Amino acid sequence: MRVLLVEDDDRLASALTTALARHGHQVVRAGLAVDALRLAGGVDFVLLDLGLPDGDGLDALRRVRQVSTVPIIVVTARTGERDVLRGLRSGADDYLVKPFRTSELMARMEAVVRRGTRALPARPQVVTVGDVRVDLESRRVTVAGREVALTRREFDVLAFLAREPGVVRGREEILDAVWGDPLLSASRSLDVHVAGLRSKTGRPGLVETLRGTGYRLGVPEPS
Template identity: 80%
Template sequence: MRVLLVEDDDRLASALTTALQRHGNVVQRVAQANGCLRLAGENDFVLLDLGLPDMDGMEVLRQLRRASAVPVIVLTARSGERDVLRGLRGGADDYLVKPFRTAELLARMEAVVRRGTRPLPPGTQVVEVGDVRIDLAARRVSVAGEPISLTRREFEVLALLARRPGVVRSREEILDEVWGDPFLSASRSLDVHVACLRAKTGRPELVETLRGTGYRLGVR
């Protein structure tokens, strides 16, 4: 398996590289966020440190998830509950707090691979639900061939749901991804944006509400 190790600590990176190679992996190591975003698509797995020198790891994860479904395990010293929730809701497949044992990391990588990756494969840029066409790369939406004008946040809410069609996304997850705060007190804003999406597309079934849980993209 091709593994991209994103870690700025040279000693830890060297130890992890040796351990991963010993188990048959091909390891590519980078120390900065720009290297991660540039090379993630060429690898089968990403191990991502959050404490990078050029960009916060949570933002790296957010940008990575907009472009790729590659499995990601976060490796970090941040052990707070809020950090763990943000990492998992931001798209990480697992979250491992330093220091950790190499055997545990390898076991978690195997578990992620067994579970499989996200429904949309890397490179998928267009999602269609009935006559609604969502172009994730161009940030355009059309209904029955007619373009629909959405605000930035309306599109980001729809795109988040479209990347995993039929999968329920919690309110906290959407607020974290789009607004940057899973504990946003004024969460009524999310309801307003969903109502606008339904009204503008004229397809109220496009975004389904699961009361007490969250939202998902309708797949009918």
Template identity: 80%
Template sequence: MRVLLVEDDDRLAGALSTALTRHGHRVVRAGLGAEGLRLAGSVDFVLLDLGLPDMDGLDLLRRTRRVSSVPIIVVTARAEERDVLRGLRSGADDYIVKPFRTAELMARMEAVLRRGTRPIAAHDHVVTAGDVCIDLSARRVTVAGEPVALTRREFDVLVLLARRPGVVRGREEILDEVWGDPLLSASRSLDVHVAGIRSKTGRPWLVETLRGTGYRLGSA
């Protein structure tokens, strides 16, 4: 697998490149955000540091997400919850804080790849909720006729709920089907993506929370 490592620390980049190569990956290194942005479209996976000398890594992440669904894991020293939430909201598939064990990084990369091989089945029909139309096969959402750009994972969560409107989906069920890991129930990832769906559609009722139970597709 061709992995883009966007990291300006030469020592860390060297150690990670060696570890990734040992695991059979081909590593492309970028020390600047502009270079990372240019290369992101030609690789299979991106490991992204946020503290880059020429731009904030979150800006690079958002700009990459506008044109590519390449798997991205943020690898950074920023450990505060607000930084983790901003990274996930900007489109990261996972977020790991330095220092970390190489084995953990490899496991997280494998988990992200497994999620990509378990796409949620979408039947050829459109589900409507109020003025929201969810085209399951075309992977398209419109609100009052206007298209809404959701991230891949936000759409997967919405599809899971829309496949059986009115049915409550438990947190662990959603995490297992969309993330491929029910143990992520202790994380804020699902909450972040649900908040993203509500915010981007402008319809807070679209995903209904049932405290202690899970979520279901809401109705206006």
């Protein structure tokens, strides 16, 4: 297999490259998240470290999962239960904590391959609610044909809700997906961005609040 190894530690990367080559795999090495995103589409398997110099590997994992079903095993020093759950919920097929034996890594890779490739969920590229149009690919939002300028985080919140219109998303779920940290639920960051969405679009009903639960995409009335 052609394996993408995303690891910034040169010594570990060298050892893993040798082990993978010994088992007949061709290794492509990347030390940055941006390179992982660029190369993931051309390989058969991805081994992904989370502590990368240019960003959190979880964000890279989520972005790869939006467009690819390539098998991914997270290989990291993060041992917390919350880290493991976040990795698996973000789309990893398995989670392996450093240090580990190369024989265990090979066995886990074989197990993931045996399970087969997951189906990539069919998701709309453009979502329309009332007179609001959300283009998920181009990251453009228009209201009654007028383009609305949103911040990156405002659009990410709206896009997360728009991918499954009508589905209620919990506060921690949104914060984990957009900010990468569900503990931000103690702050008002999400509320501020939702208020910004309502104000900038002029559609207060675009994002509905369900007290004690979370948010969902509503069907706003034209003003």
